[in-house]
Amino acid sequence: MLVGNALERRMQLSGILLILGLLVETLCLAWKGPLAFLVFAGLGGLLFFSGIVLYLLSLVSVRHRQE
Amino acid sequence: MTMPLALLRLLILTSVILIGALIWRPGITVSRGGKILAFLILFCLPVLCLTMGFSNELERSKSTEFCLSCHIMEPYGKSLHVDDPSYLAAAHFQNHRVPAGEACYTCHTNYTMFGTFKAKMHGLRHVYVYYFTTPPSPEKIKLYEPYNNRECLHCHESARSFEQGAVHNADPDLLPAVKSNQRSCISSGCHEVVHNVATLGNVKFWNGGQ
Numbered sequence: 234m235l236v237g238n239a240l241e242r243r244m245q246l247s248g249i250l251l252i253l254g255l256l257v258e259t260l261c262l263a264w265k266g267p268l269a270f271l272v273f274a275g276l277g278g279l280l281f282f283s284g285i286v287l288y289l290l291s292l293v294s295v296r297h298r299q300e
Numbered sequence: 301m302t303m304p305l306a307l308l309r310l311l312i313l314t315s316v317i318l319i320g321a322l323i324w325r326p327g328i329t330v331s332r333g334g335k336i337l338a339f340l341i342l343f344c345l346p347v348l349c350l351t352m353g354f355s356n357e358l359e360r361s362k363s364t365e366f367c368l369s370c371h372i373m374e375p376y377g378k379s380l381h382v383d384d385p386s387y388l389a390a391a392h393f394q395n396h397r398v399p400a401g402e403a404c405y406t407c408h409t410n411y412t413m414f415g416t417f418k419a420k421m422h423g424l425r426h427v428y429v430y431y432f433t434t435p436p437s438p439e440k441i442k443l444y445e446p447y448n449n450r451e452c453l454h455c456h457e458s459a460r461s462f463e464q465g466a467v468h469n470a471d472p473d474l475l476p477a478v479k480s481n482q483r484s485c486i487s488s489g490c491h492e493v494v495h496n497v498a499t500l501g502n503v504k505f506w507n508g509g510q
Contacts, residue, residue: 240329241326241327241329242326244322244323244326244329244338244342245322245323245326247342248319248320248322248323248342249323251315251319251342251346252316252319252320252323254346254350255312255315255316255319255346255349256316258312258349258350258353259309259312261353261357262305262308262309262353262356265365265366265369266369267361267366267369267370267423267426267427267430268427268431269357270357270360270361270427271424271427273353273354273357274354274357277350277353278350281346281349281350284342284346285342285343285346285347288338288342288343289343
């Protein structure tokens with residue numbers, strides 16, 4: 234599924250992590266219990282953080298290679 | 301500030317579609333415009349969704365419904381409907397002295413700079429105790445520290461009924477002692493019937509005017 238050069242692959246992986254994070258957020262919005270808060274902050278936050286950091290790292294690493 | 305739930309869901313859906321398109325066609329990020337678009341889709345939109353979602357969850361955690369969703373809190377929710385004005389929590393709830401939707405939070409947060417943060421930390425501890433240990437029975441639940449009059453005075457201070465009330469002024473030393481938290485509003489014999497969940501089997505309940 235992941236195609237293209239290293240930057241594109243990392244962006245795709247980052248996108249997948251972010252979509253998973255958004256799905257967790259959607260689930261937590263529909264789930265009324267107190268655990269929803271923990272799942273959102275823990276699992277959702279981790280997926281969002283990983284996705285965003287991977288995307289930013291991919292930008293930095295490509296620029297570094299170009300130099 | 302909270303975003304309406306429908307708008308947040310729309311934002312999430314839009315983000316999923318745009319991120320999906322980027323995963324499907326990563327080649328669009330080759331051009332300068334594509335790179336800016338990728339930044340908006342993979343950074344700005346997720347950060348916005350995360351912030352709004354977190355804000356929404358924090359607001360929801362203040363709701364009465366949220367607090368009462370743990371079974372252990374059910375008697376406390378029931379005590380809000382006692383048909384007896386001497387029950388402090390019931391009198392506040394039924395007369396809308398506290399917002400019905402945030403009844404627990406209004407009285408059980410600290411009105412200090414980090415009060416909300418402290419309340420959330422206590423909430424996390426409650427979740428831990430509820431799910432991972434043997435929780436105490438409802439009537440054995442205690443406050444972490446004696447109830448501070450500051451929480452009452454947040455609303456009642458300067459109110460005419462409080463400042464000029466006959467009982468409050470019967471003893472000239474009473475109001476200064478209450479305001480300096482030297483004499484507790486609820487544990488010094490004045491308003492000591494609060495939730496009293498152990499006695500709920502013997503009381504009448506108000507049906508909410510229905």
